[in-house]
Amino acid sequence: MTIERPALAVFDPKNECLPVSALRDLQLERLKKVVRKLWTRVPYYRQKMKVVGVTPADLRKLEDIQKLPFTTKEDLRLCYPYEAFAEPLEKVVRIHASSGTTGKSTVVGYTRKDLDTWSNVCARFLVAGGLTSKDVVHIAFSYGLFTGGFGLHYGAERVGAAVIPVSSGRTERQITIMKDFGSTALVCTPSYAIYLGEVMHNLGVRPGDLKLRVGFFGAEAWTDRMRAEIQEKIGLFATDNYGLSEVIGPGVAGECVHQDGMHIWEDHFYPELIDPDTCQPADPAKGGELVLTTLTKEAIPLVRYRTRDICSLRREPCPCGRTGVRMSKVTGRSDDMLIIRGINVFPSQVEEVLLEVKGTMPHYQLVVSREGALDSLEVRVEVSEDLFADEMKKLHEMERTVERKLENLLGLRAAVKLVEPKSIERSEGKAKRVVDLRPKE
Ligand code: DLL
Numbered sequence: 001m002t003i004e005r006p007a008l009a010v011f012d013p014k015n016e017c018l019p020v021s022a023l024r025d026l027q028l029e030r031l032k033k034v035v036r037k038l039w040t041r042v043p044y045y046r047q048k049m050k051v052v053g054v055t056p057a058d059l060r061k062l063e064d065i066q067k068l069p070f071t072t073k074e075d076l077r078l079c080y081p082y083e084a085f086a087e088p089l090e091k092v093v094r095i096h097a098s099s100g101t102t103g104k105s106t107v108v109g110y111t112r113k114d115l116d117t118w119s120n121v122c123a124r125f126l127v128a129g130g131l132t133s134k135d136v137v138h139i140a141f142s143y144g145l146f147t148g149g150f151g152l153h154y155g156a157e158r159v160g161a162a163v164i165p166v167s168s169g170r171t172e173r174q175i176t177i178m179k180d181f182g183s184t185a186l187v188c189t190p191s192y193a194i195y196l197g198e199v200m201h202n203l204g205v206r207p208g209d210l211k212l213r214v215g216f217f218g219a220e221a222w223t224d225r226m227r228a229e230i231q232e233k234i235g236l237f238a239t240d241n242y243g244l245s246e247v248i249g250p251g252v253a254g255e256c257v258h259q260d261g262m263h264i265w266e267d268h269f270y271p272e273l274i275d276p277d278t279c280q281p282a283d284p285a286k287g288g289e290l291v292l293t294t295l296t297k298e299a300i301p302l303v304r305y306r307t308r309d310i311c312s313l314r315r316e317p318c319p320c321g322r323t324g325v326r327m328s329k330v331t332g333r334s335d336d337m338l339i340i341r342g343i344n345v346f347p348s349q350v351e352e353v354l355l356e357v358k359g360t361m362p363h364y365q366l367v368v369s370r371e372g373a374l375d376s377l378e379v380r381v382e383v384s385e386d387l388f389a390d391e392m393k394k395l396h397e398m399e400r401t402v403e404r405k406l407e408n409l410l411g412l413r414a415a416v417k418l419v420e421p422k423s424i425e426r427s428e429g430k431a432k433r434v435v436d437l438r439p440k441e
Contacts, residue, residue: 001235004237005130005257006257008257008320010322011120011123011124011159012120016124020323023266027270028062030296031059031270034297035056035068035303041086044083045084045303049068052069054069062270065293069304070279070291070306071303073306080104082107085299086298087299091112095107096108098244098245098246099345099349108246110299111298114299117248117296118151118248119155119158120158121251121252121265121268122151122152122154122158122250122251124251124254124265125254126159126216128254128256128320129237129255130239130257131156132159133160134161135159135161135214136161136162136185136211137156137161137162137164137185138166138183139156139166140166140167140186141168141219141342142168143165143167147250148250151250152216152250155251161185168188171195171199172203174196175203175205178210182211183210184211184212184213184214185212185216185236186215189220190217190226190240191220191342191374192341193238194226194233197230197233198233201233207234207235207236210234213237214239215237218241218254219342221332223440224329227240237257239259240255241262247294252292253269256320261314262326262327263318263324264325264327265324267296268297269292271313272290272293273291273312274289276288284312285313287310287328288310288312289308289310290309291305291306292307306334308333308335314327336433336434338368338377340375340376341375349409350364359384359387360382360384360398360402361381361383361421364381364424365432366378367437368437377414378414381402381416381417381418381419382421383395383398383418385421388418399417403416
């Protein structure tokens with residue numbers, strides 16, 4: 001079937017199409033304000049600045065941002081739960097969280113103005129990808145601490161569309177709702193979109209039976225081949241959007257109807273690219289790790305946050321008129337975080353669970369594969385000699401215990417397989433904790 005490109009529209013032309021020189025002035029003015037606020041309100045970051053010997057007064061031009069220390073997920077973990085907040089809790093009206101590298105999650109707060117900003121930046125990419133106030137938006141992201149559901153929800157409402165907060169799961173019911181309610185826009189992870197397409201096919205529901213016309217997919221990496229498959233299987237025009245909880249949630253960047261890179265909303269987020277090994281600036285065209293500074297966030301302003309996402313940046317003009325630099329698809333991570341069905345998983349979290357279970361050894365491996373459209377995780381764990389010699393029933397019980405604990409911590413079901421001592425390959429250097437069998441392209 002032929003997929004029609006939606007009409008070109010801009011949600012906030014004044015700010016999305018700012019000439020670059022005006023954008024630079026605005027960014028510098030906002031950056032100075034953010035750094036001053038962090039210096040006066042967040043002792044943790046002030047201390048970091050003192051260590052490298054910079055003060056807010058050292059920030060005279062935009063490039064001076066390179067004098068400032070980076071912020072990492074580990075910093076936010078150390079500030080758990082509220083120490084990174086630059087506003088008192090009484091000004092905070094929403095709290096979300098995402099998984100941390102170990103134990104504690106990273107907690108993020110929003111003031112009323114932050115929620116307003118968040119709705120606007122989400123509305124921007126929704127309009128950029130073709131959403132209008134006439135649409136009926138089916139949101140299949142989970143609603144909860146994850147920022148996907150609420151972010152897209154308020155963004156779509158801001159556009160004036162009719163929002164159906166379906167949340168995740170119960171795929172057949174999702175299809176019934178799409179059919180009965182006449183959903184015209186779909187919001188979920190790209191892998192779930194492919195799965196939905198497969199279930200539709202199995203149920204005999206053809207794309208033409210639904211009114212879907214546009215889809216907004218994000219929260220995990222996907223390829224152009226997956227885009228083609230989604231467009232074909234579900235019959236809609238699919239765009240990519242990017243974000244992360246620490247920075248705001250979804251709404252950092254999104255594709256326009258030209259489907260050629262995601263515009264970063266640079267009046268709100270200042271992007272840099274660095275070489276993850278040296279931390280020095282990287283050639284934007286060649287790619288590197290994306291580092292983001294929030295320019296307007298009140299509750300948790302972040303300076304030079306290391307996203308660990310690898311991408312490249314392109315400044316050439318886009319036919320849509322937006323001036324925001326375009327980021328490529330995320331091609332990898334500079335740490336070991338995996339995203340499985342939209343859920344962020346660190347191998348260290350698995351290790352933490354294993355430490356609680358007597359008889360397991362510190363040798364384990366995460367095997368990620370794709371069954372049909374969806375990713376699955378198997379955790380292979382070595383057990384001690386005497387335990388392995390035990391009866392099968394006991395081993396199975398132990399597998400179920402680890403599975404339960406993992407599901408509790410990660411919010412993801414993993415299959416646990418206990419294996420013989422010394423059966424997981426040893427490596428000379430860093431242990432190979434992850435075997436990723438998912439197709440790359
Ligand atoms: O995934 C926010 C989000 C929700 C974005 C819905 C888009 C749509 P976190 O759970 O904190 O937040 O995970 C952030 O997900 O650092 C990337 O590694 C990855 N990610 C997000 N969007 C994309 C994308 C949300 N479009 C982490 N392509 C980020 C590739 C993405 N990776």
